[in-house]
Amino acid sequence: MERELFSKNIILFYFITLFGGLAFIYDLILVIYYQSFGLSFFQISIVLILTSIFTLIFEIPTGAFADLYGKKKSLLIGSFAFLLSFLIVLFSQNFLSFIIAGSVLGISFAFNSGADSALIYDSLKKIGRKKDYLKIKARLSVIFLTTTLFSVFFGPYLYSINKFIPIFLTGAFGFFSFMFTLFLYETKKLSK
Structure with missing residues:
Protein backbone atom coordinates (compact mmCIF):
# COMPACT_ATOMS: atom_id res chain seq x y z
CA MET A 1 0.00 0.00 0.00
CA GLU A 2 2.76 2.46 0.95
CA ARG A 3 4.57 1.61 -2.29
CA GLU A 4 1.50 2.69 -4.27
CA LEU A 5 1.35 5.98 -2.36
CA PHE A 6 4.99 6.75 -3.16
CA SER A 7 4.40 5.81 -6.82
CA LYS A 8 1.42 8.16 -6.86
CA ASN A 9 3.71 10.98 -5.68
CA ILE A 10 5.54 10.89 -9.00
CA ILE A 11 2.29 11.29 -10.94
CA LEU A 12 1.19 14.07 -8.60
CA PHE A 13 4.45 15.91 -9.20
CA TYR A 14 3.72 15.91 -12.94
CA PHE A 15 0.47 17.78 -12.23
CA ILE A 16 2.04 20.05 -9.61
CA THR A 17 4.74 20.97 -12.13
CA LEU A 18 2.21 21.49 -14.92
CA PHE A 19 0.11 23.92 -12.90
CA GLY A 20 3.19 25.46 -11.30
CA GLY A 21 4.54 26.30 -14.74
CA LEU A 22 1.20 27.70 -15.88
CA ALA A 23 1.15 29.88 -12.75
CA PHE A 24 4.08 31.81 -14.22
CA ILE A 25 1.59 33.52 -16.52
CA TYR A 26 2.22 36.61 -14.38
CA ASP A 27 5.96 36.66 -15.06
CA LEU A 28 6.24 39.03 -18.03
CA ILE A 29 3.36 41.30 -17.07
CA LEU A 30 4.31 41.95 -13.45
CA VAL A 31 6.34 45.08 -14.22
CA ILE A 32 3.60 46.70 -16.32
CA TYR A 33 1.00 45.56 -13.78
CA TYR A 34 2.94 47.38 -11.04
CA GLN A 35 3.32 50.42 -13.31
CA SER A 36 -0.44 50.53 -13.79
CA PHE A 37 -0.68 51.32 -10.07
CA GLY A 38 1.84 54.14 -10.33
CA LEU A 39 4.98 52.37 -9.16
CA SER A 40 8.23 53.73 -10.58
CA PHE A 41 10.91 51.47 -12.03
CA PHE A 42 12.92 52.07 -8.86
CA GLN A 43 10.00 50.91 -6.66
CA ILE A 44 9.41 47.89 -8.89
CA SER A 45 13.10 47.02 -8.60
CA ILE A 46 12.82 47.24 -4.80
CA VAL A 47 9.85 44.81 -4.82
CA LEU A 48 11.68 42.34 -7.09
CA ILE A 49 14.94 42.62 -5.14
CA LEU A 50 13.10 42.03 -1.86
CA THR A 51 11.51 38.91 -3.35
CA SER A 52 14.99 37.57 -4.09
CA ILE A 53 16.37 38.66 -0.71
CA PHE A 54 13.53 36.93 1.16
CA THR A 55 14.13 33.78 -0.87
CA LEU A 56 17.82 33.89 0.00
CA ILE A 57 17.30 34.68 3.70
CA PHE A 58 14.74 31.91 4.18
CA GLU A 59 16.48 29.28 2.03
CA ILE A 60 18.38 27.59 4.88
CA PRO A 61 15.68 27.89 7.59
CA THR A 62 13.01 26.47 5.27
CA GLY A 63 15.35 23.64 4.28
CA ALA A 64 15.80 22.83 7.97
CA PHE A 65 12.01 23.03 8.38
CA ALA A 66 11.54 20.49 5.57
CA ASP A 67 14.10 18.16 7.17
CA LEU A 68 12.54 18.44 10.63
CA TYR A 69 8.82 18.59 9.89
CA GLY A 70 8.49 17.11 6.43
CA LYS A 71 8.91 18.02 2.81
CA LYS A 72 5.18 17.84 2.15
CA LYS A 73 4.51 20.40 4.89
CA SER A 74 7.18 22.64 3.42
CA LEU A 75 5.62 22.34 -0.05
CA LEU A 76 2.14 23.05 1.34
CA ILE A 77 3.35 26.16 3.15
CA GLY A 78 5.20 27.28 0.02
CA SER A 79 2.13 26.74 -2.16
CA PHE A 80 -0.11 28.52 0.33
CA ALA A 81 2.32 31.45 0.56
CA PHE A 82 2.36 31.63 -3.26
CA LEU A 83 -1.45 31.88 -3.27
CA LEU A 84 -1.39 34.44 -0.47
CA SER A 85 1.14 36.60 -2.31
CA PHE A 86 -1.10 36.77 -5.37
CA LEU A 87 -4.17 37.44 -3.27
CA ILE A 88 -2.26 40.40 -1.83
CA VAL A 89 -1.23 41.49 -5.36
CA LEU A 90 -4.83 41.28 -6.50
CA PHE A 91 -6.00 43.67 -3.79
CA SER A 92 -2.88 45.86 -3.65
CA GLN A 93 -2.83 49.39 -4.90
CA ASN A 94 0.29 50.86 -3.31
CA PHE A 95 4.01 50.31 -2.96
CA LEU A 96 3.91 48.94 0.61
CA SER A 97 1.34 46.27 -0.19
CA PHE A 98 3.35 45.18 -3.25
CA ILE A 99 6.45 44.94 -1.02
CA ILE A 100 4.51 42.66 1.32
CA ALA A 101 3.32 40.54 -1.62
CA GLY A 102 6.86 40.27 -3.01
CA SER A 103 8.25 39.30 0.39
CA VAL A 104 5.62 36.58 0.83
CA LEU A 105 6.39 35.35 -2.70
CA GLY A 106 10.09 35.11 -1.80
CA ILE A 107 9.24 33.07 1.29
CA SER A 108 7.07 30.83 -0.87
CA PHE A 109 9.98 30.18 -3.24
CA ALA A 110 12.20 29.30 -0.26
CA PHE A 111 9.70 26.78 1.16
CA ASN A 112 9.41 25.07 -2.23
CA SER A 113 13.11 25.16 -3.03
CA GLY A 114 14.62 21.71 -2.75
CA ALA A 115 11.68 20.16 -0.91
CA ASP A 116 10.15 18.99 -4.17
CA SER A 117 13.35 17.37 -5.43
CA ALA A 118 13.98 15.73 -2.06
CA LEU A 119 10.46 14.28 -1.88
CA ILE A 120 10.72 12.97 -5.45
CA TYR A 121 14.05 11.33 -4.60
CA ASP A 122 12.69 9.85 -1.36
CA SER A 123 9.61 8.52 -3.17
CA LEU A 124 11.68 6.88 -5.90
CA LYS A 125 14.02 5.40 -3.30
CA LYS A 126 11.06 3.89 -1.40
CA ILE A 127 9.79 2.14 -4.54
CA GLY A 128 13.21 0.95 -5.67
CA ARG A 129 13.49 3.35 -8.61
CA LYS A 130 16.23 5.64 -7.31
CA LYS A 131 18.08 5.25 -10.62
CA ASP A 132 15.15 6.96 -12.41
CA TYR A 133 15.59 10.21 -10.47
CA LEU A 134 17.41 12.14 -13.20
CA LYS A 135 15.00 10.90 -15.88
CA ILE A 136 11.97 11.98 -13.81
CA LYS A 137 13.57 15.35 -13.02
CA VAL A 142 10.47 19.76 -19.78
CA ILE A 143 6.91 20.09 -18.45
CA PHE A 144 7.82 23.17 -16.42
CA LEU A 145 9.71 24.88 -19.23
CA THR A 146 6.99 24.11 -21.78
CA THR A 147 4.16 25.39 -19.59
CA THR A 148 6.20 28.41 -18.54
CA LEU A 149 6.89 29.22 -22.20
CA PHE A 150 3.17 28.91 -22.92
CA SER A 151 2.35 31.14 -19.94
CA VAL A 152 4.91 33.79 -20.80
CA PHE A 153 3.61 33.88 -24.37
CA PHE A 154 -0.07 34.24 -23.42
CA GLY A 155 0.34 36.39 -20.29
CA PRO A 156 0.87 39.67 -22.15
CA TYR A 157 -1.97 38.90 -24.57
CA LEU A 158 -4.37 38.24 -21.69
CA TYR A 159 -3.11 41.37 -19.94
CA SER A 160 -4.03 43.38 -23.05
CA ILE A 161 -7.62 42.17 -22.64
CA ASN A 162 -7.76 42.90 -18.90
CA LYS A 163 -4.83 43.41 -16.54
CA PHE A 164 -6.41 41.21 -13.87
CA ILE A 165 -6.81 38.08 -16.03
CA PRO A 166 -3.17 36.90 -15.66
CA ILE A 167 -3.33 37.53 -11.89
CA PHE A 168 -6.57 35.53 -11.58
CA LEU A 169 -5.11 32.73 -13.68
CA THR A 170 -1.91 32.71 -11.62
CA GLY A 171 -4.06 32.26 -8.53
CA ALA A 172 -6.16 29.54 -10.17
CA PHE A 173 -3.15 27.57 -11.40
CA GLY A 174 -1.44 28.05 -8.04
CA PHE A 175 -4.59 26.73 -6.34
CA PHE A 176 -4.62 23.61 -8.53
CA SER A 177 -0.94 23.04 -7.75
CA PHE A 178 -1.74 23.41 -4.03
CA MET A 179 -4.61 20.91 -4.29
CA PHE A 180 -2.37 18.28 -5.90
CA THR A 181 0.25 18.93 -3.22
CA LEU A 182 -2.32 18.01 -0.55
CA PHE A 183 -2.36 14.45 -1.89
CA LEU A 184 1.40 13.87 -1.69
CA TYR A 185 2.48 11.13 0.66
CA GLU A 186 5.38 11.26 3.05
CA THR A 187 6.16 8.98 5.96
CA LYS A 188 5.66 10.61 9.33
CA LYS A 189 8.64 12.25 10.97
CA LEU A 190 9.66 10.71 14.27
CA SER A 191 9.65 13.21 17.13
CA LYS A 192 13.00 13.66 18.80
Missing part, protein backbone atom coordinates in the same frame (compact mmCIF):
# COMPACT_ATOMS: atom_id res chain seq x y z
CA ALA A 138 14.31 15.85 -16.73
CA ARG A 139 10.66 15.14 -17.61
CA LEU A 140 9.49 17.54 -14.92
CA SER A 141 11.87 20.19 -16.27
Whole structure:
Protein backbone atom coordinates (compact mmCIF):
# COMPACT_ATOMS: atom_id res chain seq x y z
CA MET A 1 0.00 0.00 0.00
CA GLU A 2 2.76 2.46 0.95
CA ARG A 3 4.57 1.61 -2.29
CA GLU A 4 1.50 2.69 -4.27
CA LEU A 5 1.35 5.98 -2.36
CA PHE A 6 4.99 6.75 -3.16
CA SER A 7 4.40 5.81 -6.82
CA LYS A 8 1.42 8.16 -6.86
CA ASN A 9 3.71 10.98 -5.68
CA ILE A 10 5.54 10.89 -9.00
CA ILE A 11 2.29 11.29 -10.94
CA LEU A 12 1.19 14.07 -8.60
CA PHE A 13 4.45 15.91 -9.20
CA TYR A 14 3.72 15.91 -12.94
CA PHE A 15 0.47 17.78 -12.23
CA ILE A 16 2.04 20.05 -9.61
CA THR A 17 4.74 20.97 -12.13
CA LEU A 18 2.21 21.49 -14.92
CA PHE A 19 0.11 23.92 -12.90
CA GLY A 20 3.19 25.46 -11.30
CA GLY A 21 4.54 26.30 -14.74
CA LEU A 22 1.20 27.70 -15.88
CA ALA A 23 1.15 29.88 -12.75
CA PHE A 24 4.08 31.81 -14.22
CA ILE A 25 1.59 33.52 -16.52
CA TYR A 26 2.22 36.61 -14.38
CA ASP A 27 5.96 36.66 -15.06
CA LEU A 28 6.24 39.03 -18.03
CA ILE A 29 3.36 41.30 -17.07
CA LEU A 30 4.31 41.95 -13.45
CA VAL A 31 6.34 45.08 -14.22
CA ILE A 32 3.60 46.70 -16.32
CA TYR A 33 1.00 45.56 -13.78
CA TYR A 34 2.94 47.38 -11.04
CA GLN A 35 3.32 50.42 -13.31
CA SER A 36 -0.44 50.53 -13.79
CA PHE A 37 -0.68 51.32 -10.07
CA GLY A 38 1.84 54.14 -10.33
CA LEU A 39 4.98 52.37 -9.16
CA SER A 40 8.23 53.73 -10.58
CA PHE A 41 10.91 51.47 -12.03
CA PHE A 42 12.92 52.07 -8.86
CA GLN A 43 10.00 50.91 -6.66
CA ILE A 44 9.41 47.89 -8.89
CA SER A 45 13.10 47.02 -8.60
CA ILE A 46 12.82 47.24 -4.80
CA VAL A 47 9.85 44.81 -4.82
CA LEU A 48 11.68 42.34 -7.09
CA ILE A 49 14.94 42.62 -5.14
CA LEU A 50 13.10 42.03 -1.86
CA THR A 51 11.51 38.91 -3.35
CA SER A 52 14.99 37.57 -4.09
CA ILE A 53 16.37 38.66 -0.71
CA PHE A 54 13.53 36.93 1.16
CA THR A 55 14.13 33.78 -0.87
CA LEU A 56 17.82 33.89 0.00
CA ILE A 57 17.30 34.68 3.70
CA PHE A 58 14.74 31.91 4.18
CA GLU A 59 16.48 29.28 2.03
CA ILE A 60 18.38 27.59 4.88
CA PRO A 61 15.68 27.89 7.59
CA THR A 62 13.01 26.47 5.27
CA GLY A 63 15.35 23.64 4.28
CA ALA A 64 15.80 22.83 7.97
CA PHE A 65 12.01 23.03 8.38
CA ALA A 66 11.54 20.49 5.57
CA ASP A 67 14.10 18.16 7.17
CA LEU A 68 12.54 18.44 10.63
CA TYR A 69 8.82 18.59 9.89
CA GLY A 70 8.49 17.11 6.43
CA LYS A 71 8.91 18.02 2.81
CA LYS A 72 5.18 17.84 2.15
CA LYS A 73 4.51 20.40 4.89
CA SER A 74 7.18 22.64 3.42
CA LEU A 75 5.62 22.34 -0.05
CA LEU A 76 2.14 23.05 1.34
CA ILE A 77 3.35 26.16 3.15
CA GLY A 78 5.20 27.28 0.02
CA SER A 79 2.13 26.74 -2.16
CA PHE A 80 -0.11 28.52 0.33
CA ALA A 81 2.32 31.45 0.56
CA PHE A 82 2.36 31.63 -3.26
CA LEU A 83 -1.45 31.88 -3.27
CA LEU A 84 -1.39 34.44 -0.47
CA SER A 85 1.14 36.60 -2.31
CA PHE A 86 -1.10 36.77 -5.37
CA LEU A 87 -4.17 37.44 -3.27
CA ILE A 88 -2.26 40.40 -1.83
CA VAL A 89 -1.23 41.49 -5.36
CA LEU A 90 -4.83 41.28 -6.50
CA PHE A 91 -6.00 43.67 -3.79
CA SER A 92 -2.88 45.86 -3.65
CA GLN A 93 -2.83 49.39 -4.90
CA ASN A 94 0.29 50.86 -3.31
CA PHE A 95 4.01 50.31 -2.96
CA LEU A 96 3.91 48.94 0.61
CA SER A 97 1.34 46.27 -0.19
CA PHE A 98 3.35 45.18 -3.25
CA ILE A 99 6.45 44.94 -1.02
CA ILE A 100 4.51 42.66 1.32
CA ALA A 101 3.32 40.54 -1.62
CA GLY A 102 6.86 40.27 -3.01
CA SER A 103 8.25 39.30 0.39
CA VAL A 104 5.62 36.58 0.83
CA LEU A 105 6.39 35.35 -2.70
CA GLY A 106 10.09 35.11 -1.80
CA ILE A 107 9.24 33.07 1.29
CA SER A 108 7.07 30.83 -0.87
CA PHE A 109 9.98 30.18 -3.24
CA ALA A 110 12.20 29.30 -0.26
CA PHE A 111 9.70 26.78 1.16
CA ASN A 112 9.41 25.07 -2.23
CA SER A 113 13.11 25.16 -3.03
CA GLY A 114 14.62 21.71 -2.75
CA ALA A 115 11.68 20.16 -0.91
CA ASP A 116 10.15 18.99 -4.17
CA SER A 117 13.35 17.37 -5.43
CA ALA A 118 13.98 15.73 -2.06
CA LEU A 119 10.46 14.28 -1.88
CA ILE A 120 10.72 12.97 -5.45
CA TYR A 121 14.05 11.33 -4.60
CA ASP A 122 12.69 9.85 -1.36
CA SER A 123 9.61 8.52 -3.17
CA LEU A 124 11.68 6.88 -5.90
CA LYS A 125 14.02 5.40 -3.30
CA LYS A 126 11.06 3.89 -1.40
CA ILE A 127 9.79 2.14 -4.54
CA GLY A 128 13.21 0.95 -5.67
CA ARG A 129 13.49 3.35 -8.61
CA LYS A 130 16.23 5.64 -7.31
CA LYS A 131 18.08 5.25 -10.62
CA ASP A 132 15.15 6.96 -12.41
CA TYR A 133 15.59 10.21 -10.47
CA LEU A 134 17.41 12.14 -13.20
CA LYS A 135 15.00 10.90 -15.88
CA ILE A 136 11.97 11.98 -13.81
CA LYS A 137 13.57 15.35 -13.02
CA ALA A 138 14.31 15.85 -16.73
CA ARG A 139 10.66 15.14 -17.61
CA LEU A 140 9.49 17.54 -14.92
CA SER A 141 11.87 20.19 -16.27
CA VAL A 142 10.47 19.76 -19.78
CA ILE A 143 6.91 20.09 -18.45
CA PHE A 144 7.82 23.17 -16.42
CA LEU A 145 9.71 24.88 -19.23
CA THR A 146 6.99 24.11 -21.78
CA THR A 147 4.16 25.39 -19.59
CA THR A 148 6.20 28.41 -18.54
CA LEU A 149 6.89 29.22 -22.20
CA PHE A 150 3.17 28.91 -22.92
CA SER A 151 2.35 31.14 -19.94
CA VAL A 152 4.91 33.79 -20.80
CA PHE A 153 3.61 33.88 -24.37
CA PHE A 154 -0.07 34.24 -23.42
CA GLY A 155 0.34 36.39 -20.29
CA PRO A 156 0.87 39.67 -22.15
CA TYR A 157 -1.97 38.90 -24.57
CA LEU A 158 -4.37 38.24 -21.69
CA TYR A 159 -3.11 41.37 -19.94
CA SER A 160 -4.03 43.38 -23.05
CA ILE A 161 -7.62 42.17 -22.64
CA ASN A 162 -7.76 42.90 -18.90
CA LYS A 163 -4.83 43.41 -16.54
CA PHE A 164 -6.41 41.21 -13.87
CA ILE A 165 -6.81 38.08 -16.03
CA PRO A 166 -3.17 36.90 -15.66
CA ILE A 167 -3.33 37.53 -11.89
CA PHE A 168 -6.57 35.53 -11.58
CA LEU A 169 -5.11 32.73 -13.68
CA THR A 170 -1.91 32.71 -11.62
CA GLY A 171 -4.06 32.26 -8.53
CA ALA A 172 -6.16 29.54 -10.17
CA PHE A 173 -3.15 27.57 -11.40
CA GLY A 174 -1.44 28.05 -8.04
CA PHE A 175 -4.59 26.73 -6.34
CA PHE A 176 -4.62 23.61 -8.53
CA SER A 177 -0.94 23.04 -7.75
CA PHE A 178 -1.74 23.41 -4.03
CA MET A 179 -4.61 20.91 -4.29
CA PHE A 180 -2.37 18.28 -5.90
CA THR A 181 0.25 18.93 -3.22
CA LEU A 182 -2.32 18.01 -0.55
CA PHE A 183 -2.36 14.45 -1.89
CA LEU A 184 1.40 13.87 -1.69
CA TYR A 185 2.48 11.13 0.66
CA GLU A 186 5.38 11.26 3.05
CA THR A 187 6.16 8.98 5.96
CA LYS A 188 5.66 10.61 9.33
CA LYS A 189 8.64 12.25 10.97
CA LEU A 190 9.66 10.71 14.27
CA SER A 191 9.65 13.21 17.13
CA LYS A 192 13.00 13.66 18.80
